[in-house]
Amino acid sequence: MEAVIRHKWDLSITDAVSLQKELATKVQIIKPTSKIRYIGGIDCAPSHDKLRYFAAAVVWDLEHHELMEYHLAEAPITFPYIPGLLSFREIPAILEVVKNIKHIPDLLIVDGHGIAHPRRFGIACHLGVLLDMPTFGCGKSLLFGKYNEPSIERGSISPLMVKNTNTIIGNVIRTRTKVKPVIVSVGNKIDLETATELTLSCSGKFRLPEPTRLADNLVAQKETKNIYLVN
DNA sequence: GCGACAG
DNA sequence: ATCTTGTCGC
Numbered sequence: 001m002e003a004v005i006r007h008k009w010d011l012s013i014t015d016a017v018s019l020q021k022e023l024a025t026k027v028q029i030i031k032p033t034s035k036i037r038y039i040g041g042i043d044c045a046p047s048h049d050k051l052r053y054f055a056a057a058v059v060w061d062l063e064h065h066e067l068m069e070y071h072l073a074e075a076p077i078t079f080p081y082i083p084g085l086l087s088f089r090e091i092p093a094i095l096e097v098v099k100n101i102k103h104i105p106d107l108l109i110v111d112g113h114g115i116a117h118p119r120r121f122g123i124a125c126h127l128g129v130l131l132d133m134p135t136f137g138c139g140k141s142l143l144f145g146k147y148n149e150p151s152i153e154r155g156s157i158s159p160l161m162v163k164n165t166n167t168i169i170g171n172v173i174r175t176r177t178k179v180k181p182v183i184v185s186v187g188n189k190i191d192l193e194t195a196t197e198l199t200l201s202c203s204g205k206f207r208l209p210e211p212t213r214l215a216d217n218l219v220a221q222k223e224t225k226n227i228y229l230v231n
Numbered sequence: 232g233c234g235a236c237a238g
Numbered sequence: 239a240t241c242t243t244g245t246c247g248c
Contacts, residue, residue: 083236
């Protein structure tokens with residue numbers, strides 16, 4: 001897999017913001033026509049020396065509940081961490097790791113947000129637009145928007161809204177009873193309903209959807225030689 | 232001006 | 239993201 005749209009990454013803050021606004025016009029919110037079976041999970045983490053970023057990618061077969069492949073890659077850090085501009089820090093490493101994928105996934109779940117973002121262009125949107133494929137974001141904490149706490153049981157869903165409007169930008173989903181909910185929002189070429197269904201069908205035993213959890217697990221061992229992906 | 236603020 | 243062990247509760 002590789003990007004169909006390319007751009008510079010060593011940008012100023014203001015240039016990065018204007019690029020987001022430009023690329024945000026390319027986001028497509030549509031219901032996928034074909035069946036989604038292979039789901040990619042993406043997660044990142046900085047190296048201990050803070051000089052590089054690692055990215056992990058896994059491909060999960062939703063039908064057989066099995067891991068198809070996993071990869072780890074890295075790239076130099078060229079951007080500071082600024083809320084709202086996370087993608088400029090992480091995507092260079094992600095583009096490196098997705099180059100290695102053999103079983104092209106039908107969709108990617110990204111650790112972070114999609115349109116639940118101040119300019120409706122979180123990392124899941126950015127990656128989805130560059131790769132021109134379906135993506136959605138599954139965040140562990142809130143960046144933007146307002147919501148009422150969903151009920152305590154697994155499967156409870158509460159809409160994420162733009163403050164003081166009736167615009168829905170995501171769903172806050174309880175993937176396990178009595179566990180902190182995750183925040184799901186459209187990245188590209190998908191709709192919120194499908195993203196929500198997939199989040200629930202990929203989780204149950206753990207808080208995070210399986211592809212994301214496995215990628216999390218993998219990137220946590222970035223600076224280790226032996227990797228153990230099995231729980 | 233003040234507070235909020237993905238990973 | 240990361241610094242960090244055992245411990246409480248389902």
